[in-house]
Amino acid sequence: MKFSYIAGLSVLIPFLAGIFKWSSLNFTLRLLIFYLFFILLKESYCVALAMNGVNNLNIYNIARIVTYLFYFYVYFREYDRILDKRIAIAFGILTTIIYFIDLLYINGLWKLNFYLTTTGGILVIITVALYFYQLARKLEYTNLSAVPMFWFSSGLLFYYSGTIILFSFFNEYMLMHKKANFPLWDINSILLILLNLLTTTALLLSSKKPK
Amino acid sequence: MNFQFIIIVTLLFLVLAGAIILFLFFYQNRVYKHKNQLQKMQEEYTKEMLQAQVEVQEQVLNAVGQEIHDNLGQMLSVIKINLIKLGKMVPNGNGETGLIEEIKTQVSGVLNDMRNLSKTLSQDFVSDFGLEKSLEIELNRIDKTGFIKTALNVYGEPFKFDGKVEIVLFRVCQELITNALKHSEANKLGVELDYSADKLVMTVKDDGRGFNRSRLAGRSPEMSGRGLINMENRVKIIGGVLNLESEEGRGTKATIVIKPSARPAHIT
Numbered sequence: 001m002k003f004s005y006i007a008g009l010s011v012l013i014p015f016l017a018g019i020f021k022w023s024s025l026n027f028t029l030r031l032l033i034f035y036l037f038f039i040l041l042k043e044s045y046c047v048a049l050a051m052n053g054v055n056n057l058n059i060y061n062i063a064r065i066v067t068y069l070f071y072f073y074v075y076f077r078e079y080d081r082i083l084d085k086r087i088a089i090a091f092g093i094l095t096t097i098i099y100f101i102d103l104l105y106i107n108g109l110w111k112l113n114f115y116l117t118t119t120g121g122i123l124v125i126i127t128v129a130l131y132f133y134q135l136a137r138k139l140e141y142t143n144l145s146a147v148p149m150f151w152f153s154s155g156l157l158f159y160y161s162g163t164i165i166l167f168s169f170f171n172e173y174m175l176m177h178k179k180a181n182f183p184l185w186d187i188n189s190i191l192l193i194l195l196n197l198l199t200t201t202a203l204l205l206s207s208k209k210p211k
Numbered sequence: 212m213n214f215q216f217i218i219i220v221t222l223l224f225l226v227l228a229g230a231i232i233l234f235l236f237f238y239q240n241r242v243y244k245h246k247n248q249l250q251k252m253q254e255e256y257t258k259e260m261l262q263a264q265v266e267v268q269e270q271v272l273n274a275v276g277q278e279i280h281d282n283l284g285q286m287l288s289v290i291k292i293n294l295i296k297l298g299k300m301v302p303n304g305n306g307e308t309g310l311i312e313e314i315k316t317q318v319s320g321v322l323n324d325m326r327n328l329s330k331t332l333s334q335d336f337v338s339d340f341g342l343e344k345s346l347e348i349e350l351n352r353i354d355k356t357g358f359i360k361t362a363l364n365v366y367g368e369p370f371k372f373d374g375k376v377e378i379v380l381f382r383v384c385q386e387l388i389t390n391a392l393k394h395s396e397a398n399k400l401g402v403e404l405d406y407s408a409d410k411l412v413m414t415v416k417d418d419g420r421g422f423n424r425s426r427l428a429g430r431s432p433e434m435s436g437r438g439l440i441n442m443e444n445r446v447k448i449i450g451g452v453l454n455l456e457s458e459e460g461r462g463t464k465a466t467i468v469i470k471p472s473a474r475p476a477h478i479t
Contacts, residue, residue, distance in 0.1 A: 129231070132231065132232075132235050135235060135239070136235055136238050136239065136242075144235065144236060144239055154232050157228045157231065157232065158225060158228050158229075161224040161225055161227060161228040162221050162224060162225045162228070163221075164224065165217055165220045165221050165224065166217060166221060169217055184214060184217055184218070187218075187221060
């Protein structure tokens with residue numbers, strides 16, 4: 001089995017950790033479990049399609065917009081300031097618009113939605129940065145290593161910082177080589193595993209403290 | 212397509228992400244240290260203020276006690292001597308003799324009460340007699356006023372605290388008794404000293420009207436509960452804990468728990 005398939009299916013680890021810690025999860029983290037289940041189904045289906053040589057980018061594109069909107073919603077809930085919440089809403093609307101433009105007028109369904117991926121990635125990085133700023137701004141001392149959202153956010157920051165350039169060249173490579181085995185795909189796989197491990201840490205650290 | 216470029220930029224972005232996370236960690240740590248330092252300074256300041264307050268209070272009480280003993284006491288003694296003289300001047304069998312005798316007895320009573328009061332206000336009083344005896348004398352003095360019935364019960368094997376600790380315990384107890392006299396409308400007031408191997412539990416309780424502490428806020432400074440906070444703080448600096456239980460109509464019970472190892476920080 002390819003490394004990228006294993007990386008995709010590594011979402012099973014945080015999903016199981018979340019199920020194990022279900023009773024001590026707050027609403028946001030419980031929502032994350034549903035999202036992880038959705039990703040698990042998507043990854044399983046995409047791996048099955050890829051193993052049979054079928055283009056699965058259409059599934060990835062749909063999953064990507066769902067992912068971005070989910071992240072914006074999570075941070076909308078986590079932010080304390082109204083301004084930050086409004087920014088999260090604005091990011092959600094902007095990403096949806098870009099998704100439809102990319103889907104209907106630029107890349108279509110069967111190619112990686114480059115504009116959605118890049119813009120969404122940048123917006124997620126900004127969203128996470130705003131969350132970090134919120135943590136830094138707080139007057140009381142917070143033991144960051146005990147904050148589940150800190151680990152999850154760190155995972156997102158690493159993943160999107162590391163893959164933003166990668167995805168920028170994906171379509172160009174596909175166009176040139178007519179094949180999907182992008183040589184740098186392993187970087188995405190490593191970062192995806194890191195994201196899933198940090199998400200697992202977040203879920204395991206969670207204690208009953210509903211927001 | 213230059214893969215090397217992609218890898219370098221990706222690595223750069225990852226380093227940047229790592230730097231942001233590390234910065235947040237270090238920043239929080241610095242904030243924590245700073246806040247901790249501020250808190251320590253504030254605690255130190257409060258402690259010093261309280262110590263100064265205790266010292267000033269002791270000095271004032273000493274001065275008042277001395278003044279009562281030396282000045283008012285002397286004046287009353289002179290009045291008593293003059294009454295004796297007056298008694299000798301008035302012929303026997305006259306009605307005024309009885310009145311003069313009565314006034315003499317009253318002055319003697321006041322003189323006695325004042326001497327006792329003067330003693331309990333003095334710092335040496337607690338040092339000389341110890342906590343139990345000082346409380347006994349204080350309660351007897353209050354008992355004699357006829358306003359309230361008092362009782363002192365001592366359980367366990369008494370042990371001595373540092374002299375300064377005993378003074379603070381006695382003063383807080385005095386204040387609790389005064390509060391009960393002023394506000395509780397109680398008929399009975401009891402003080403208990405329960406000594407065990409590892410602690411002394413001092414209880415002052417009355418059967419008065421009690422109070423709801425949350426309702427004290429917004430009242431006059433004397434009644435606002437600041438006095439209670441002050442007592443709590445004074446007990447805290449000698450290493451004890453003051454706990455107050457009260458309910459409207461059900462009296463008040465104040466408990467001070469202090470360990471024998473308790474030593475005053477720098478009370479002089």
